[in-house]
Amino acid sequence: MTTSGASAPRLTPKGMATRRRIVEGAAEEIRGRGVTATTLDDIRARTATSKSQIFHYFPGGKEELLLAVAAREAERVLEDQEPHLSGLGTWSAWQDWRDAVVRRYERQGVNCPLGMLITELGRATPAAQALTGQLIRQWQSALYTGIRRMQDSGEIDRQLDADRTAAALVAAVQGGVTILMSTGAITHLEAALDTTLTLLRTAAPAAR
Amino acid sequence: MTTSGASAPRLTPKGMATRRRIVEGAAEEIRGRGVTATTLDDIRARTATSKSQIFHYFPGGKEELLLAVAAREAERVLEDQEPHLSGLGTWSAWQDWRDAVVRRYERQGVNCPLGMLITELGRATPAAQALTGQLIRQWQSALYTGIRRMQDSGEIDRQLDADRTAAALVAAVQGGVTILMSTGAITHLEAALDTTLTLLRTAAPAAR
Numbered sequence: 001m002t003t004s005g006a007s008a009p010r011l012t013p014k015g016m017a018t019r020r021r022i023v024e025g026a027a028e029e030i031r032g033r034g035v036t037a038t039t040l041d042d043i044r045a046r047t048a049t050s051k052s053q054i055f056h057y058f059p060g061g062k063e064e065l066l067l068a069v070a071a072r073e074a075e076r077v078l079e080d081q082e083p084h085l086s087g088l089g090t091w092s093a094w095q096d097w098r099d100a101v102v103r104r105y106e107r108q109g110v111n112c113p114l115g116m117l118i119t120e121l122g123r124a125t126p127a128a129q130a131l132t133g134q135l136i137r138q139w140q141s142a143l144y145t146g147i148r149r150m151q152d153s154g155e156i157d158r159q160l161d162a163d164r165t166a167a168a169l170v171a172a173v174q175g176g177v178t179i180l181m182s183t184g185a186i187t188h189l190e191a192a193l194d195t196t197l198t199l200l201r202t203a204a205p206a207a208r
Numbered sequence: 209m210t211t212s213g214a215s216a217p218r219l220t221p222k223g224m225a226t227r228r229r230i231v232e233g234a235a236e237e238i239r240g241r242g243v244t245a246t247t248l249d250d251i252r253a254r255t256a257t258s259k260s261q262i263f264h265y266f267p268g269g270k271e272e273l274l275l276a277v278a279a280r281e282a283e284r285v286l287e288d289q290e291p292h293l294s295g296l297g298t299w300s301a302w303q304d305w306r307d308a309v310v311r312r313y314e315r316q317g318v319n320c321p322l323g324m325l326i327t328e329l330g331r332a333t334p335a336a337q338a339l340t341g342q343l344i345r346q347w348q349s350a351l352y353t354g355i356r357r358m359q360d361s362g363e364i365d366r367q368l369d370a371d372r373t374a375a376a377l378v379a380a381v382q383g384g385v386t387i388l389m390s391t392g393a394i395t396h397l398e399a400a401l402d403t404t405l406t407l408l409r410t411a412a413p414a415a416r
Contacts, residue, residue: 110332119327123390124318132390168380168403171396175383182331182340188379195376199407 011057019057019068022047027069031113035066035120067127070117074135077114078142080104085139088146091155094200097146098193101173105189110181140166147200160203165196172196219265227265227276230255235277239321243274243328275335278325282343285322286350288312293347296354299363302408305354306401309381313397318389348374355408368411373404380404 011019025047030038040062044054058064078085081104084097114135121128143166150156176189219227233255238246248270252262266272286293289312292305322343329336351374358364384397 118390129391132387136387136391136396164399165403167396167399171380171383171387171400172376173383174386174396175379175381175400178382178386179340179344179379182326183337183344188344188375188382191372191375192379192383195373195404195407199403199410202407202410 022049023068023072026065027072035116066117070131073114074131085142089149102190105177105180106186110184112181136170140170143169157203169196230257231276231280234273235280243324274325274329278339281322282339293350297357310398313385313388314394318392320389344378348378351377365411377404
């Protein structure tokens with residue numbers, strides 16, 4: 001992916017650490033100030049870097065830096081669901097994951113850093129689409145793995161389409177969060193998650 | 209709601225028709241050109257109106273007009289689901305509604321006029337939030353009515369929480385459409401709708 005630095009020069013470990021520090025600082029600045037109000041000067045001041053350093057690590061300037069920040073925020077979306085997302089092997093783990101997702105977005109409220117960055121970069125641009133597409137695939141893949149584990153241990157009927165159900169779960173979260181961003185209310189996220197999880201439970205062989 | 213003209217002067221039937229014509233013309237212009245590229249002059253040219261007419265009907269200028277267009281696009285979201293949305297009394301009606309929703313968003317593709325308008329107006333502004341909130345309430349209320357009809361006729365178990373399931377359905381569509389706008393793929397919308405509808409079917413008393 002271009003966001004992980006295909007267009008950036010090959011970096012030493014020290015260079016990679018500096019680049020990472022700039023991205024993290026920019027992410028904090030943008031979280032606090034909003035993406036449109038944040039200038040390269042704000043980011044330079046926060047990360048104590050020079051203009052030439054910024055352009056060394058991000059030859060494409062602000063847009064390339066914003067894309068790297070968006071990639072970092074996308075990673076965070078998944079990190080914030082750990083350790084639950086990687087451990088979906090029991091019903092209580094699914095419930096813990098559900099609670100962690102609700103808490104994360106409740107905390108975040110109406111301002112989604114990734115959403116704002118994607119809007120700023122242009123949702124329909126190839127770079128933004130590649131980034132969103134990868135996040136959705138990774139997320140769906142983790143949920144798919146969880147559903148398969150439950151099927152392997154006999155907790156969920158093998159006839160349930162694991163990939164389609166994982167896709168529905170990702171869409172449920174996305175829809176709930178989009179409505180949260182528009183209305184400030186968490187109820188749709190909870191309803192969408194719980195309804196889809198109820199379906200998973202209904203697909204338990206014992207419940208048939 | 210301010211969008212239906214609380215700040216506009218009281219209008220005669222003829223005035224209301226002219227206002228409506230401006231909103232419809234602006235909506236078409238924005239659908240073709242995109243919201244950021246559309247100027248008041250473009251809208252005046254398409255609707256054959258003068259500057260003073262525009263400001264007579266929309267004293268707040270472009271922003272007020274955009275809000276009226278957003279309100280019109282929100283109405284369309286629901287209109288495009290008719291006659292299915294108001295007739296959700298049988299399983300085949302639910303299936304027809306599901307197909308109509310998928311077809312509508314498949315046709316629309318990555319460019320959601322309402323989404324672009326809300327982004328332009330500022331998702332977090334009170335006017336945009338009021339508009340989105342009302343659309344979600346109306347949509348959810350129509351789905352709630354449909355679920356209640358199925359419960360009254362004994363097709364769905366009365367223990368199912370109709371309002372929460374309606375909320376989950378709205379979130380499923382919203383999530384599927386948001387992912388469609390980001391990736392161009394309709395699969396998540398289909399998976400989210402079908403998964404939630406499967407739950408409805410599983411809640412049929414006969415299936416218990």
